[in-house]
Amino acid sequence: MKIICAVAGVAVKELYRRKEFYVLLIVTILICLVMGSVNVFNDDKVIRYLKELALLLIWISTLIIAITTTARQIPAEKEQRTLLPLLAKPLSRNQLIVGKFLGCWVACGLALICFYIFFGALAASREHAWPLLNYFQAALLHWFALGVVVALALFGSLVFAAPSSNSTICFVIVATILCLGRYLDAVALAQSEPIRSIFYAIYFAIPHLEIPFGMRNLIVHNWPLVEWKFIALDAIYLLAYIALFLAAACLVFRRKPVN
Amino acid sequence: MNTILKTEKLRVEFKTRQLGKATTKVALNGLDLAVQAGEVFGFLGPNGAGKTTTMNVLLGFIQPTGGAAYLFGIDVRQPIARQRIGYLPELTYYYKFLNAEEILRFYAKIFKIPNAEAEKRIDFVLKLVELQHARKRLIKTYSKGMQQRVGLAQALINNPDLLILDEPTSGLDPVGRMKVRSIIQRLKNEGRTVFFSSHEMGEVETICDRIAIINNGELKAVGSVSEISSQHGANLEKAFLDIIGFQPEAVA
Amino acid sequence: MFGFPPQTRELKMISPRKISLLFIALLIFCFGLAANLLPQFWRIENENHQSQNFFALLLGDSSRIFANSFATKADAYYHSGYYPTIFDNNSAFKTLHMAEDTGAVASHNSGEEENFMGPPRDWIDAFGRHFIPNRHTHLDEGGPTDDLSKSDEVREILPWLKLSAELDPHNIQTILATSFFLRTKMNKTSDAEEVLREALRSNPDNSQLLFELGRIRFENYADTFRARNIWEAALRELQKQIVQKKEDKLDFDDRFMFEQLETKLAQLEEYAHNNGPAISHWEAVKIVSPTPEEIQKHIDELKQKTAATNSPAQ
Ligand SMILES: Nc1ncnc2c1ncn2[C@@H]1O[C@H](COP(=O)(O)OP(=O)(O)OP(=O)(O)O)[C@@H](O)[C@H]1O
Numbered sequence A: 001m002k003i004i005c006a007v008a009g010v011a012v013k014e015l016y017r018r019k020e021f022y023v024l025l026i027v028t029i030l031i032c033l034v035m036g037s038v039n040v041f042n043d044d045k046v047i048r049y050l051k052e053l054a055l056l057l058i059w060i061s062t063l064i065i066a067i068t069t070t071a072r073q074i075p076a077e078k079e080q081r082t083l084l085p086l087l088a089k090p091l092s093r094n095q096l097i098v099g100k101f102l103g104c105w106v107a108c109g110l111a112l113i114c115f116y117i118f119f120g121a122l123a124a125s126r127e128h129a130w131p132l133l134n135y136f137q138a139a140l141l142h143w144f145a146l147g148v149v150v151a152l153a154l155f156g157s158l159v160f161a162a163p164s165s166n167s168t169i170c171f172v173i174v175a176t177i178l179c180l181g182r183y184l185d186a187v188a189l190a191q192s193e194p195i196r197s198i199f200y201a202i203y204f205a206i207p208h209l210e211i212p213f214g215m216r217n218l219i220v221h222n223w224p225l226v227e228w229k230f231i232a233l234d235a236i237y238l239l240a241y242i243a244l245f246l247a248a249a250c251l252v253f254r255r256k257p258v259n
Numbered sequence B: 001m002n003t004i005l006k007t008e009k010l011r012v013e014f015k016t017r018q019l020g021k022a023t024t025k026v027a028l029n030g031l032d033l034a035v036q037a038g039e040v041f042g043f044l045g046p047n048g049a050g051k052t053t054t055m056n057v058l059l060g061f062i063q064p065t066g067g068a069a070y071l072f073g074i075d076v077r078q079p080i081a082r083q084r085i086g087y088l089p090e091l092t093y094y095y096k097f098l099n100a101e102e103i104l105r106f107y108a109k110i111f112k113i114p115n116a117e118a119e120k121r122i123d124f125v126l127k128l129v130e131l132q133h134a135r136k137r138l139i140k141t142y143s144k145g146m147q148q149r150v151g152l153a154q155a156l157i158n159n160p161d162l163l164i165l166d167e168p169t170s171g172l173d174p175v176g177r178m179k180v181r182s183i184i185q186r187l188k189n190e191g192r193t194v195f196f197s198s199h200e201m202g203e204v205e206t207i208c209d210r211i212a213i214i215n216n217g218e219l220k221a222v223g224s225v226s227e228i229s230s231q232h233g234a235n236l237e238k239a240f241l242d243i244i245g246f247q248p249e250a251v252a
Numbered sequence C: 001m002f003g004f005p006p007q008t009r010e011l012k013m014i015s016p017r018k019i020s021l022l023f024i025a026l027l028i029f030c031f032g033l034a035a036n037l038l039p040q041f042w043r044i045e046n047e048n049h050q051s052q053n054f055f056a057l058l059l060g061d062s063s064r065i066f067a068n069s070f071a072t073k074a075d076a077y078y079h080s081g082y083y084p085t086i087f088d089n090n091s092a093f094k095t096l097h098m099a100e101d102t103g104a105v106a107s108h109n110s111g112e113e114e115n116f117m118g119p120p121r122d123w124i125d126a127f128g129r130h131f132i133p134n135r136h137t138h139l140d141e142g143g144p145t146d147d148l149s150k151s152d153e154v155r156e157i158l159p160w161l162k163l164s165a166e167l168d169p170h171n172i173q174t175i176l177a178t179s180f181f182l183r184t185k186m187n188k189t190s191d192a193e194e195v196l197r198e199a200l201r202s203n204p205d206n207s208q209l210l211f212e213l214g215r216i217r218f219e220n221y222a223d224t225f226r227a228r229n230i231w232e233a234a235l236r237e238l239q240k241q242i243v244q245k246k247e248d249k250l251d252f253d254d255r256f257m258f259e260q261l262e263t264k265l266a267q268l269e270e271y272a273h274n275n276g277p278a279i280s281h282w283e284a285v286k287i288v289s290p291t292p293e294e295i296q297k298h299i300d301e302l303k304q305k306t307a308a309t310n311s312p313a314q
């Protein structure tokens, strides 16, 4: 465990020593402030459009952070040849994978906290309310969804040689799931047979990240809390996918030559 | 004497594609090596002989096609076999966003060295490689020689019983080479085992107890420096060229 | 020994990263400024042809598509996010609900808002519905909290309405909704009137806009004189339109507008104690109303009242 934490620690350190995170945070804040200064019939209480925009930007930013930081972890170690001295230490490859995953996931979590604090402040500036539990629910599932994305990108980084192609593929997959995941079964129904079965198979195989993504609407429009048991179930559901992708990554990496 | 590093009939094949045709390149062919505790063992061979490949197998980076390798009597496929070794790769760079101290602390954690002891160890190795003045600077600001010394420091962080060094002096200036040599000498005096590859015959002659010479992945000679050079009736360089079958006349 | 010479270190102070960061900040600032100021500049420069605003110019003909999607967005906000997508059955959302509430737009909806999603298609779909807005509510009725004191939260639809109206000044439903909610929920009567007058400049003969404008004059200022003029003008425009269409039957929307206008005029005349004109307007309402008996009853009551007030004078 100490080994895994050490590996994770380096990944976290990398996130905050690199500038992407700050740039994305600042860009998000600036865009929100600019949009917030738009005059809507001299009404200074209008906020939901801003909340929606902020949450969308936060999702995009955190996805960028999750995918780009994860996708380059192992390729960068290979390219800069830091993988050799590392693997020459008494650490198994599975520990390396799990450590890298945890590091990126925790790093995303830290970024997420910063983003959601900004979001809370933005909303409170006009609504004068802190529905902390609602934010917590959304942020929690957001974090688990990012976990799936991180695991996917980590797996991808072992399969595809170039980090850029891996990032692109991950982005396309995640974006498709977020936009279409919920309706894939409805789309399948409209198809003729061989294609329909394929669509159904995809529908049941993909991790349904659009569920946490859709919770944005609940926060934007001040809906009441989701029942905690559903939150727990969804977290478990996402954890299962994390485990699946990690296991696949370990399997791929286990016998891969690293010279 | 106990054997610390052992390979048995080690065979490594690389599958490569040449002009779209799959070919198999035999990098190691039935290599048998045995390094005893406390000796400095030189591993010689021309470029492409298979020295780095042997080390890659020993460290578990690649899986041998056949045969087996052991460190401290443990199969190299188990991570614990690497607990008491230090390794310096042929060419490396270290995490650019960390400084020397942080890298060493990170590696110490992987060896599960307790924090207080780790700090002492970090001070010691940094002093040994003369990097104390730059310990808080990011690695990306280091020169090549400094990076090589960070490499040596990280190889020593766990106070290893066996050091595996892949061309430790390549790319260093004469002063740097001298320093590396004296560090190896010092480790030997402390009773540690050093297994290193080199192209520098002079270096090998001065510090090695025993040497092995390989060519095309096959072991050609093994023994003490004086044994090998006397068998071929000349100095080590001449013997080396002789063993790998190099004819100076052919060039002329 | 290996340190950088001092000049190099000095140069490194302004790293390219910092410069790019500064550049991005500057870019955003400029864009923000442009987005805020340019529309106003355009308005000043193009005082005479007001349909040429900044966004419309930027987007060209596709601005109408954007305008429609923003209007839909506003309606989705009106339902606190409970809204069909292109994959759902949206027959219950054909007419924007927010526009429907203004009383100037006829409904084409099927009335089955509660089950546009249909029964769950599978367990993932069923599970996912716990994490999305899943109840039909209207923002001006308190939204998901059903708390009527929060009915002013309907303001949240305004940014989208404004955007939509700016992109397509001929989108009457959006303008009606904007004006209606500004007037009835936000107490911004003058803003509401301004929106209508602005829209009338691009659509001078639109009876729906005139209808709404008349309501402001009548309901908020009790200005019966102007309200009557405006509504009568609306009626004339409506009749002109109907004649132009040359259809033997009144279409649904025109019939609805006609009924609304005549009803309002009748109410206005009643308010002004002009029972004679009131009765003739009610007679007109009776022709198109789905419940002519009730109208007839009201007319009879009015006639009695007129008789009662007239007889003592005799
Ligand atoms: N990943 C690989 N794929 C294919 N062939 C490889 C691979 N790695 C090494 N080889 C081949 O195996 C042989 C041995 O290479 P190795 O790196 O062990 O040589 P070396 O003795 O370390 O040489 P040098 O002194 O140049 O470092 C070479 O012919 C090399 O081309």
Ligand SMILES: [Mg+2]
Pocket (backbone or CB within 6 Å): B051, B052, B053, B090, B166
């Ligand atoms: Mg080599």
